[in-house]
Structures are given as structure tokens and as C-alpha cells.
Amino acid sequence: METLEAAGHEAWCVGGCVRDLRLGRTPEDWDVTTNALPEQTLALFGDRALPTGLRHGTVTVRTSERAVEITTFRRDGNYRDHRRPERVTFTCSLEEDLSRRDFTVNAMAMDLRGVFRDPFGGAEDLKMGILRCVGEPERRFREDALRMMRGLRFAADLAFSIHPQTAAGIHRCRELLAEIAPERIQTELTRLLTGQQPAEVLRAYPDVLGVFWPEILPMVGLDQRNRHHCYDVWEHTLHALSASPPDPVVRYTMLLHDIGKPDCMRLDEDGRGHFRGHPVQSARMAEQMLRRLRFDNRTRACIVRLVEWHDRPIAATDPAVRRCLRALGEEDLRRLLAVKRADNLAQAPAYQDRQRELDRVEAVLDRLVEENACVSLRQLAVSGRDLLALGYVGPAVGRELNQLLDAVVDGVVPNERASLLDWARKDRQDCR
Structure with missing residues (x-):
């Protein structure tokens, strides 16, 4: 300057x-x-x-x-x-x-x-915490439709309210977002979700997200008709989102973890709602939605996996936590626990008692990490060369290494070289 x-x-x-x-x-x-x-x-x-x-x-x-x-x-x-x-x-x-x-x-x-x-x-x-367009809102949004997503992102990030005329312009012009590059939408949506008050913004603008993710709209107002839930599906989603840490992967998981519930909802003879299979359906839909916004492969796979796992119980035992560590890795297992905590906190108060069980799971996880527990092939006390020396050849080497790792993870055999070699010799003899 x-x-x-x-x-x-x-x-x-x-x-x-x-x-x-x-x-x-x-x-x-x-x-x-x-x-x-x-x-x-x-x-x-x-x-x-x-x-x-x-x-x-x-x-x-x-x-x-x-x-x-x-x-x-x-x-x-x-x-x-x-x-x-x-x-x-x-x-x-x-x-x-x-x-x-x-x-x-x-x-x-x-x-x-x-x-x-x-x-x-x-x-x-x-000073007043207000987001207001310069001039006529509809003109601003018709000039550059991405400004609508930027407005929602600013409102979430700054914890601002949107001026009524600007809000009305966003609702009226929302369909223009269909003409914006998906990568641009993704960037603004990510910053929105990791802001100070994403739930408040999403609560007021589900119709805007519905332009590029119409799968969201059936969640709005859908009564779950289940004693475990005091909110409809959309409100449950927003409360879970608010209860989660501002990690983009976790926030996207919370936004999408129940996206399959409208498709899976069934009422029993007493009129109670059930959602069997909704984690798998939610994961399937999340995969398609994330692809639509051009997420990179690694991030997409991580979110989809957490969506699919969000309702799976985890016992507070060494073998159970080791299996989860093997499947997810430490970072994503900790994310899964955050997802489960947030999901639980968004349920009816009488059913929020799972936090203590999650505390126990996390304590086991902390101890296993501190002990450097074997949950991956690189931590195994034997290698492919050891199995070749025992006479294993070709694909059989990889299969046996994975079977040995399964045995260690399940607590059947200790991660000690001599014990693993004995186990491998027995497996080879059994296969003859």
C-alpha cells in the first residue's frame, strides 16, 4: 500500500x-x-x-x-x-x-x-450482528448466486442473523444455485457446517440445501413416532450437529447420518416408527450426495464409513475396541465416538444414558493406544518373509498374515514372534 x-x-x-x-x-x-x-x-x-x-x-x-x-x-x-x-x-x-x-x-x-x-x-x-445485502438482495444474488451460500456461511461463522429482506431474497433466488459449480458449493457448505451456529442457519434454510441435496427435504418435519426420539428427523439432525465438534468430517457425518430414515421408516401395529437398515441406506445416499459435490475420495469414504457405523454398538472390551481400531484406525474411531455422543445427546433425555458406556469404550481405546496394541499388519511380530520361510507362497502369505492379525486382535494369540510362528505352522499343517 x-x-x-x-x-x-x-x-x-x-x-x-x-x-x-x-x-x-x-x-x-x-x-x-x-x-x-x-x-x-x-x-x-x-x-x-x-x-x-x-x-x-x-x-x-x-x-x-x-x-x-x-x-x-x-x-x-x-x-x-x-x-x-x-x-x-x-x-x-x-x-x-x-x-x-x-x-x-x-x-x-x-x-x-x-x-x-x-x-x-x-x-x-x-455491531448489531446483522448480515444485509448491499442494495437490492435479489439483484445481488442474480448477479452471483454463490453469494447466497456465502451469506449462509457468514451467518453461521459469525453467529449473525440475516436481515429479513436478504433472507427473503435467498429463499426466492435459491434455484439459481443449480447453476453454480459443485466444488464452490462444497467449499461454502463446509465452512458453514464448521461455523459457530450451523444448526440455526440450516433450520431456517433447508430449502436452499434442497436445491443441490433434495434428499434433505423429506427429513424436515418427519415425526419419528418413537419413544427414543423427541424431535423429528431434521431437528434430531440439527441437535446432533450442534452437539458435535467442528471437525468437517464429523459435521458432515452428523448432517447425513439419518438421511436414509425417510426411505426406511415403517410403522408397526401400534403406530410406532422403526428405521431398520437406515445406516446402510444413509451411507448409500451419502455416497451419492458427496460425489455430487465433488468430494475427494478419501474424505468421501471416511464420511460414508462413519455414517454406516454410527448405529453399531461397541462393547467396552479389548477385543471389540481392537477390532474397531483395525477397521477404522485411531483417528476415525475417535470421530465415531464423537458421532455416537452427539447422536445420543440429540435423542429423548431418558435415552441419553449411553454416554457412560462411550466413556468406558474411550478409556479402553486410550489404554490400547498407549500400549501400542497390535491392530495392523505393520505392528505384527512376524512378516511375510517369516511365512515364506515356513513354506507359504503367493496369495497364501497375505491371507495367513491377516488371519494371524485377526487372532491377535481377538485376543486368541499374543503378538509374540514365537507364538505367531507356532500358530502359522499349525495353520499350514491343517491345510495339507
């Missing part, structure tokens, strides 16, 4: 970094706006400058600590794809540049001396 000002240009911090500074937060990113043309910015910063978005007036300047986007004051042309303007026109007016931005709390600017520009009342909205 000093470099731009020394060359006779204006330079202002703008957007999220100004918002975060006024909230007492450390900004994640720094964006600068200026009346310098992109070509002038490139010339000023030389080989530190990258022409990352010249068409829209953006130059990225690398510093020793970070990259900073510097964008020329601009006014936007028509938005035909509901995402980016077809063309932009550069302007000399900071206020005109701020007028094109999404929300008032993101339309504030500050220079190096702390001079503050806030033509749309963003500071007051920030």
Missing part, C-alpha cells in the same frame, strides 16, 4: 480483512483495492506481481509472508452466468467499487492511516 501511495495512487484494505479487524479477528487474507490500473500495478511490483485476473482488474503481489490481491476500482457489467460479470469497467470512485460488493459488512475500506470508509452502514450492521 505504501508503494501504491508513493506512486500517487489510492490504496485501501477492503472486504473481509476490514470486517475481521473490526471484529478483533486476525484476517485470513488481505485484499487491497486501488485506483491504479492493473498495468500500473504490474509495473510497480515487477517480478513479484502476477497477472492473475487482468480481465477483472486483479493483480496478485507476492510478499515474504503471503500473496495479496490488488484490484482496481471497478463497476461490473452484466452477469449472464450468475457467477461473474461478462466485463468490468474501471472507475476512479472507491464508493462505486464498494457498491458492487455482496454484504454491507464486506463493503468497508480502510487505508494505512486508519481512515475508514463505510458508505453502506457495514460497521453498524457488524
Whole structure:
């Protein structure tokens, strides 16, 4: 900013970094706006400058600590794809540049001396905890439909309420999200779910999520008609979400763990609801939904596995916990316990007594981890070479190693070299 000002240009911090500074937060990113043309910015910063978005007036300047986007004051042309303007026109007016931005709390600017520009009342909205569009909400959302998901994300992350006119615009324009790239939706949804108040936002906007995940809508208002539950399926989901830690994998698991219940619901002769097979159905649906938003394979597989496992009982015994450790690994087993705790806390109060059993399971897990209990092939006291020396060949080596590991995990044989070799010799003799 000093470099731009020394060359006779204006330079202002703008957007999220100004918002975060006024909230007492450390900004994640720094964006600068200026009346310098992109070509002038490139010339000023030389080989530190990258022409990352010249068409829209953006130059990225690398510093020793970070990259900073510097964008020329601009006014936007028509938005035909509901995402980016077809063309932009550069302007000399900071206020005109701020007028094109999404929300008032993101339309504030500050220079190096702390001079503050806030033509749309963003500071007051920030003080009141209100998210409000700059100008007409529907116009803002029709220009860039992703702004709706950004609005929900900001509301969840900042624990803000959404101004009634802005909220009405989101509901009216929600179908435009069908035209937004799935990867963009995923990014905003993840940040929403890991915010301070995701449940409050999702409670008010299930119709918005229903544009890209229509599977959610049948959960809303579905009475479970079961004494274990005091909430409908959607409310149970939101309460479980609120009770879970802000790990993205855990939060997605809570959002999707009962997604299959509407398909599985059956009423008995007394009118009570039952959901047999819903974990498997939920996992199947979660797989499809996560693929639709282009989740990476590892994250998708982890969430789907936790959804499928969320209702499986785990005994507080060494063999049971070792089997879970073998199947899931420590990180995901701890996530599963967090999922189970949150799921239990969202049930009827009389049925929230499983926490003590989960405490016992976690105590066993802590002890097994501390003891470095054998739950994987690499921890086994024998290797493939040992089995080759006993006469095992080809695929039989892998099969026997896994059988030995099963025996160790189940507590049938200790993880000791001599004991395992004796076991393997007996298995080989039995196979002859």
C-alpha cells in the first residue's frame, strides 16, 4: 500500500480483512483495492506481481509472508452466468467499487492511516450482528448466486442473523444455485457446517440445501413416532450437529447420518416408527450426495464409513475396541465416538444414558493406544518373509498374515514372534 501511495495512487484494505479487524479477528487474507490500473500495478511490483485476473482488474503481489490481491476500482457489467460479470469497467470512485460488493459488512475500506470508509452502514450492521445485502438482495444474488451460500456461511461463522429482506431474497433466488459449480458449493457448505451456529442457519434454510441435496427435504418435519426420539428427523439432525465438534468430517457425518430414515421408516401395529437398515441406506445416499459435490475420495469414504457405523454398538472390551481400531484406525474411531455422543445427546433425555458406556469404550481405546496394541499388519511380530520361510507362497502369505492379525486382535494369540510362528505352522499343517 505504501508503494501504491508513493506512486500517487489510492490504496485501501477492503472486504473481509476490514470486517475481521473490526471484529478483533486476525484476517485470513488481505485484499487491497486501488485506483491504479492493473498495468500500473504490474509495473510497480515487477517480478513479484502476477497477472492473475487482468480481465477483472486483479493483480496478485507476492510478499515474504503471503500473496495479496490488488484490484482496481471497478463497476461490473452484466452477469449472464450468475457467477461473474461478462466485463468490468474501471472507475476512479472507491464508493462505486464498494457498491458492487455482496454484504454491507464486506463493503468497508480502510487505508494505512486508519481512515475508514463505510458508505453502506457495514460497521453498524457488524455491531448489531446483522448480515444485509448491499442494495437490492435479489439483484445481488442474480448477479452471483454463490453469494447466497456465502451469506449462509457468514451467518453461521459469525453467529449473525440475516436481515429479513436478504433472507427473503435467498429463499426466492435459491434455484439459481443449480447453476453454480459443485466444488464452490462444497467449499461454502463446509465452512458453514464448521461455523459457530450451523444448526440455526440450516433450520431456517433447508430449502436452499434442497436445491443441490433434495434428499434433505423429506427429513424436515418427519415425526419419528418413537419413544427414543423427541424431535423429528431434521431437528434430531440439527441437535446432533450442534452437539458435535467442528471437525468437517464429523459435521458432515452428523448432517447425513439419518438421511436414509425417510426411505426406511415403517410403522408397526401400534403406530410406532422403526428405521431398520437406515445406516446402510444413509451411507448409500451419502455416497451419492458427496460425489455430487465433488468430494475427494478419501474424505468421501471416511464420511460414508462413519455414517454406516454410527448405529453399531461397541462393547467396552479389548477385543471389540481392537477390532474397531483395525477397521477404522485411531483417528476415525475417535470421530465415531464423537458421532455416537452427539447422536445420543440429540435423542429423548431418558435415552441419553449411553454416554457412560462411550466413556468406558474411550478409556479402553486410550489404554490400547498407549500400549501400542497390535491392530495392523505393520505392528505384527512376524512378516511375510517369516511365512515364506515356513513354506507359504503367493496369495497364501497375505491371507495367513491377516488371519494371524485377526487372532491377535481377538485376543486368541499374543503378538509374540514365537507364538505367531507356532500358530502359522499349525495353520499350514491343517491345510495339507
